[in-house]
Amino acid sequence: MKIKADTGRCVGAGMCALTLPEVFDQSEDDGTVVVLDPGPPTALGPAVRRAVQLCPSGALSVEE
Amino acid sequence: MTEATPRVVTFPLARERAFDPPDELTRCRAEAPVQRMLYPDGHEGWLVTGYAEARAILADSRFSTRPELLHSPIAQRGELNEEPLTPGFFVRMDAPEHTRYRRLLTGQFTVRRMKELEPRIHEITESRLDAMEREGAPADLVESFALPIPSLVICEMLGVPYEDREKFQRDSAVLVNLDSSMEDVRAAVQDLFAYLHGLVELKAKEPDDDLLSGLVAGGELTTEELGGVALLLLIAGHETTANMLGLGTFALLTNPGQLALVRDDPAAVDNAVEELLRYLSIVHIGPTRTALADVMVGDALIRAGEAVTLSLAAANRDPGRFEGGDTLDVTRPAHGHLSFGHGIHQCLGQQLARIEMRIAYPALLRRFPNLRLAVPAREVPLRSNMAIYGVHRLPVLW
Numbered sequence: 001m002k003i004k005a006d007t008g009r010c011v012g013a014g015m016c017a018l019t020l021p022e023v024f025d026q027s028e029d030d031g032t033v034v035v036l037d038p039g040p041p042t043a044l045g046p047a048v049r050r051a052v053q054l055c056p057s058g059a060l061s062v063e064e
Numbered sequence: 065m066t067e068a069t070p071r072v073v074t075f076p077l078a079r080e081r082a083f084d085p086p087d088e089l090t091r092c093r094a095e096a097p098v099q100r101m102l103y104p105d106g107h108e109g110w111l112v113t114g115y116a117e118a119r120a121i122l123a124d125s126r127f128s129t130r131p132e133l134l135h136s137p138i139a140q141r142g143e144l145n146e147e148p149l150t151p152g153f154f155v156r157m158d159a160p161e162h163t164r165y166r167r168l169l170t171g172q173f174t175v176r177r178m179k180e181l182e183p184r185i186h187e188i189t190e191s192r193l194d195a196m197e198r199e200g201a202p203a204d205l206v207e208s209f210a211l212p213i214p215s216l217v218i219c220e221m222l223g224v225p226y227e228d229r230e231k232f233q234r235d236s237a238v239l240v241n242l243d244s245s246m247e248d249v250r251a252a253v254q255d256l257f258a259y260l261h262g263l264v265e266l267k268a269k270e271p272d273d274d275l276l277s278g279l280v281a282g283g284e285l286t287t288e289e290l291g292g293v294a295l296l297l298l299i300a301g302h303e304t305t306a307n308m309l310g311l312g313t314f315a316l317l318t319n320p321g322q323l324a325l326v327r328d329d330p331a332a333v334d335n336a337v338e339e340l341l342r343y344l345s346i347v348h349i350g351p352t353r354t355a356l357a358d359v360m361v362g363d364a365l366i367r368a369g370e371a372v373t374l375s376l377a378a379a380n381r382d383p384g385r386f387e388g389g390d391t392l393d394v395t396r397p398a399h400g401h402l403s404f405g406h407g408i409h410q411c412l413g414q415q416l417a418r419i420e421m422r423i424a425y426p427a428l429l430r431r432f433p434n435l436r437l438a439v440p441a442r443e444v445p446l447r448s449n450m451a452i453y454g455v456h457r458l459p460v461l462w
Binding site for chain 1: 166
């Protein structure tokens with residue numbers, strides 16, 4: 001599993017950081033997504049997919 | 065293809081039951097999740113009541129939010145679209161203009177920043193509960209609890225003196241009251257700007273450790289833009305959470321089993337807040353958008369220039385997304401609701417609202433385990449005529 005984040009699209013809503021703070025954080029500066037762990041363990045798969053799905057701006061994608 | 069003749073004539077606001085969207089919206093969703101609607105100005109646009117369709121429109125940059133393209137779904141506010149856009153009022157801007165303003169603020173509203181406010185929000189909540197206890201029952205929960213908590217929080221965050229609340233709460237109430245005359249709305253906007261521009265000047269002279277001072281010092285925005293941004297945050301910051309706390313408490317008081325879960329099980333609270341957001345959908349008019357190109361949404365072809373009005377309340381009850389959605393069930397997976405919107409305009413302050421609600425509901429229910437309505441439920445005055453739905457007053461005993 002590989003997470004890709006497009007900070008240009010990100011609107012800093014924080015849904016990813018709310019859903020999975022072990023994997024996603026937000027920049028102190030402008031609130032855009034910071035991926036802490038771009039290749040998280042498979043066990044986190046469902047939560048990662050939920051975070052991607054909840055992202056309002058389509059800034060996140062995941063390659064299985 | 066959806067029937068091309070407009071059927072819905074005006075966007076329905078009157079409700080048959082306090083917590084459910086107007087029955088006509090539910091009927092529309094069952095018939096066609098995207099259907100023709102005749103707007104009060106004569107425009108033949110669309111009404112969107114389906115979850116998938118509403119979400120798709122909110123995420124699609126081919127739908128614009130610019131005021132000069134807009135058609136109002138309700139007769140009361142038609143003329144507002146003819147007003148020039150307030151500088152800095154970025155909810156009515158498209159990308160990339162919108163992005164510039166939002167980016168200046170998103171760092172202040174991150175999940176982590178909001179978490180840091182928890183101790184202070186607890187303090188504010190407990191002090192309001194102490195005041196309620198001191199003053200004794202009965203009380204209007206809106207005035208004594210639901211409104212002051214988010215109001216105090218947003219004032220402290222922005223750097224607006226809470227003592228000035230008389231100056232902005234009245235004007236803000238005029239703005240969100242759909243029955244206000246255009247004359248009164250214009251006067252209220254002018255008053256608010258005069259107040260906020262004065263505050264911006266004060267922050268330039270005597271900066272403090274607050275959001276508005278930070279924006280002034282950043283030097284990227286003019287005084288007019290700062291006024292627009294401050295107005296947006298101030299109104300959005302207290303009108304919305306206040307109504308969620310008032311209406312949400314009302315909903316829990318009429319569903320004692322659900323109330324008990326929120327009161328007694330700390331692990332149930334986070335999801336209960338999402339479910340209350342979904343079930344109550346207090347943004348009950350719109351959002352509205354205008355198509356910039358021909359776009360297929362579901363099986364409807366929306367042409368460039370046509371208006372779409374979404375019903376978040378109907379979308380959040382769509383049985384295709386939330387099974388048994390007309391029932392309040394704080395244990396259901398409620399994530400993915402559209403109550404904060406979706407797409408680039410999704411609520412900037414949503415993580416603040418979540419924390420306020422996660423603290424306030426259980427604190428209230430634990431302090432007053434026998435909290436109950438002081439009047440029959442049908443006598444609680446509902447805010448059908450306000451831009452944000454909720455209760456005008458909630459008389460309670462404990």
